[in-house]
Amino acid sequence: MAFKDVLLTLASYPEPTPVSAIDDAVSIAAVLDAHLAAISCEVHAEVRGSLLGDVILDIPALVASEAAKSRQNVKALLAAFEASAVKYGVRHETIFEQCATYGEAALLVDYARHRDLTIMAVPESHDRWYAEEVIFESGRPTLILHTAPRSRPFQLDAVSVAWDFSRAAARAVSDALPLLEKAKNVRIVTVTNEKALESKHSAEELAKNLARHGIEVVLDKIDAGGKPIAEVLEAYVLSRGIDVLVMGAYGTPRWREFVLGGATRGLLSKPPIPILFSH
Numbered sequence: 001m002a003f004k005d006v007l008l009t010l011a012s013y014p015e016p017t018p019v020s021a022i023d024d025a026v027s028i029a030a031v032l033d034a035h036l037a038a039i040s041c042e043v044h045a046e047v048r049g050s051l052l053g054d055v056i057l058d059i060p061a062l063v064a065s066e067a068a069k070s071r072q073n074v075k076a077l078l079a080a081f082e083a084s085a086v087k088y089g090v091r092h093e094t095i096f097e098q099c100a101t102y103g104e105a106a107l108l109v110d111y112a113r114h115r116d117l118t119i120m121a122v123p124e125s126h127d128r129w130y131a132e133e134v135i136f137e138s139g140r141p142t143l144i145l146h147t148a149p150r151s152r153p154f155q156l157d158a159v160s161v162a163w164d165f166s167r168a169a170a171r172a173v174s175d176a177l178p179l180l181e182k183a184k185n186v187r188i189v190t191v192t193n194e195k196a197l198e199s200k201h202s203a204e205e206l207a208k209n210l211a212r213h214g215i216e217v218v219l220d221k222i223d224a225g226g227k228p229i230a231e232v233l234e235a236y237v238l239s240r241g242i243d244v245l246v247m248g249a250y251g252t253p254r255w256r257e258f259v260l261g262g263a264t265r266g267l268l269s270k271p272p273i274p275i276l277f278s279h
Helices: 019-032 051-057 059-088 101-112 129-137 167-175 177-182 202-211 229-239 264-269
Strands: 005-010 035-044 092-100 117-121 142-145 158-162 185-192 217-223 244-251 256-258 275-278
Touching (some): 019 035, 019 059, 019 142, 019 177, 035 059, 059 092, 101 117, 158 167, 158 229, 185 229
Parallel strands (some): 005 117, 035 092, 117 142, 158 185
Antiparallel strands (some): 142 275
């Protein structure tokens, strides 16, 4: 099954999604030959005022001003998306919504559940809780983009799978098959001496499974060497020119953690390359 119906979320507040991330997402949709829907929400803060506070700060005016800023950002983001989609020849649509700030994450989850894949850029000023909600609650894979400008259009020369024999990693491989089948090169990376792995030969067995899909892989094993996993994986993907890293995610509503250790949260907040997370 290919990724044919993709959602792109565009944050309008407090800072808008960078235009460079929009171009990245559209170029990804072009490579996938997918329809791309961009959603952006005009958010409204709900603040309980007081008589004294309203007199001193004019809270209603402040709330209205921030909503206007969000509205302006939405218009600019959707216009930039429209221009980029036309430039790349991508089938597309725009979705404008209005919601309270606390309801934006749930709204994005609702839309993500109806798409094959959701693409999100997470600006450093934006709470990554929104991305976590989509990853954990949508039931669909989520591709997290880095927000730094790209030197070249997106391509699928090399995809890597972070493999630790967990249920979450297995689910991620299944969800990422459309990417793996399109990639020119696929590498499976296992980080050793970081935690106990359940099977010595699991990467080899995964390679056999993918070979039956016509996907030939290279197996890499990297010694953590006492370094945080985020650093190990970042150095690995950058040194090998990886275009997308595939990872599994697991957690509970009260306490969430990613596979390969908590340091992977660092990859979510500042991903060095696009990372496909699946739960």
